[in-house]
Amino acid sequence: xxxxxxxxxxxxxxxxxxxxxxxxxxxxxxxxxxxxxxxxxxxxxxxxxxxxxxxxxxxxxxxxxxxxxxxxxxxxxxxxxxxxxxxxxxxxxxxxxxxxxxxxxxxxxxxxxxxxxxxxxxxxxxxxxxxxxxxxxxxxxxxxxxxxxxxxxxxxxxxxxxxxxxxxxxxxxxxxxxxxxxxxx
Amino acid sequence: xxxxxxxxxxxxxxxxxxxxxxxxxxxxxxxxxxxxxxxxxxxxxxxxxxxxxxxxxxxxxxxxxxxxxxxxxxxxxxxxxxxxxxxxxxxxxxxxxxxxxxxxxxxxxxxxxxxxxxxxxxxxxxxxxxxxxxxxxxxxxxx
Numbered sequence: 001x002x003x004x005x006x007x008x009x010x011x012x013x014x015x016x017x018x019x020x021x022x023x024x025x026x027x028x029x030x031x032x033x034x035x036x037x038x039x040x041x042x043x044x045x046x047x048x049x050x051x052x053x054x055x056x057x058x059x060x061x062x063x064x065x066x067x068x069x070x071x072x073x074x075x076x077x078x079x080x081x082x083x084x085x086x087x088x089x090x091x092x093x094x095x096x097x098x099x100x101x102x103x104x105x106x107x108x109x110x111x112x113x114x115x116x117x118x119x120x121x122x123x124x125x126x127x128x129x130x131x132x133x134x135x136x137x138x139x140x141x142x143x144x145x146x147x148x149x150x151x152x153x154x155x156x157x158x159x160x161x162x163x164x165x166x167x168x169x170x171x172x173x174x175x176x177x178x179x180x181x182x183x184x185x
Numbered sequence: 186x187x188x189x190x191x192x193x194x195x196x197x198x199x200x201x202x203x204x205x206x207x208x209x210x211x212x213x214x215x216x217x218x219x220x221x222x223x224x225x226x227x228x229x230x231x232x233x234x235x236x237x238x239x240x241x242x243x244x245x246x247x248x249x250x251x252x253x254x255x256x257x258x259x260x261x262x263x264x265x266x267x268x269x270x271x272x273x274x275x276x277x278x279x280x281x282x283x284x285x286x287x288x289x290x291x292x293x294x295x296x297x298x299x300x301x302x303x304x305x306x307x308x309x310x311x312x313x314x315x316x317x318x319x320x321x322x323x324x325x326x327x328x
Binding site: 058 | 218
């Protein structure tokens with residue numbers, strides 16, 4: 001260290017601080033891991049169906065959790081935290097749409113394994129995905145939050161940045177549009 | 186979704202029926218998505234988040250130093266250029282101006298610093314020295 005300049009010392013000190021100091025994350029490791037295990041599967045499903053791309057879903061999943069960890073929001077409840085996570089994810093999908101990748105360009109392959117308790121056939125699921133692909137991303141998000149997550153109108157409004165009063169009408173329109181898309185096959 | 190293809194086209198499904206069908210289809214799709222999902226483990230995501238946060242913290246610390254470095258380098262270049270300028274001016278004037286200063290100092294007369302070849306590099310040198318001093322102060326001052 002005798003040859004180290006003052007600036008070298010400063011840089012080494014900064015690196016050491018960064019390695020050893022507690023970085024400012026919003027949750028402890030145990031809290032995070034429990035929350036992640038509870039929510040990651042559902043969030044991946046949301047991201048993959050809203051973006052229409054598994055690779056995008058993989059990338060945005062980690063980014064969503066990172067931004068949640070870096071947020072300085074004081075969460076009142078588990079639901080509040082979850083809604084905030086979905087809000088981050090929705091915004092990330094919105095941002096990723098600016099890239100050249102067309103949504104649902106290749107479609108999402110239907111899993112070959114059928115559901116254990118008589119889930120819809122692969123053809124029917126393909127129809128559902130095709131119909132979802134014909135909706136606007138916001139409509140997909142609305143339907144997913146309402147019927148996959150069981151979110152209330154207030155929660156959906158919070159996640160999508162809309163007025164609570166408008167959710168009922170928007171959901172009605174999205175349902176109609178999806179029904180028409182399903183009828184077309 | 187055969188249920189959505191009515192045999193009799195005059196018989197439109199009601200809103201409640203549509204909602205039931207759409208809700209069922211989305212719920213089935215959601216459970217399929219959950220089965221397909223293979224997110225990385227929580228330990229991996231936590232570790233990556235930690236590493237990224239640390240890297241960002243380190244970058245944030247280094248950023249002001251980089252700015253000060255750039256400023257200091259710019260001042261050194263300014264000093265060098267002005268020194269070269271003075272030297273060139275000296276050579277161009279066949280050291281006449283130095284002689285003038287020497288003569289003026291020896292006789293106690295006022296030094297003429299208004300000459301074109303003296304004013305420009307001297308001004309640049311003075312400005313560079315001031316800026317370099319401020320930059321050095323910022324570098325070596327404790328945060």
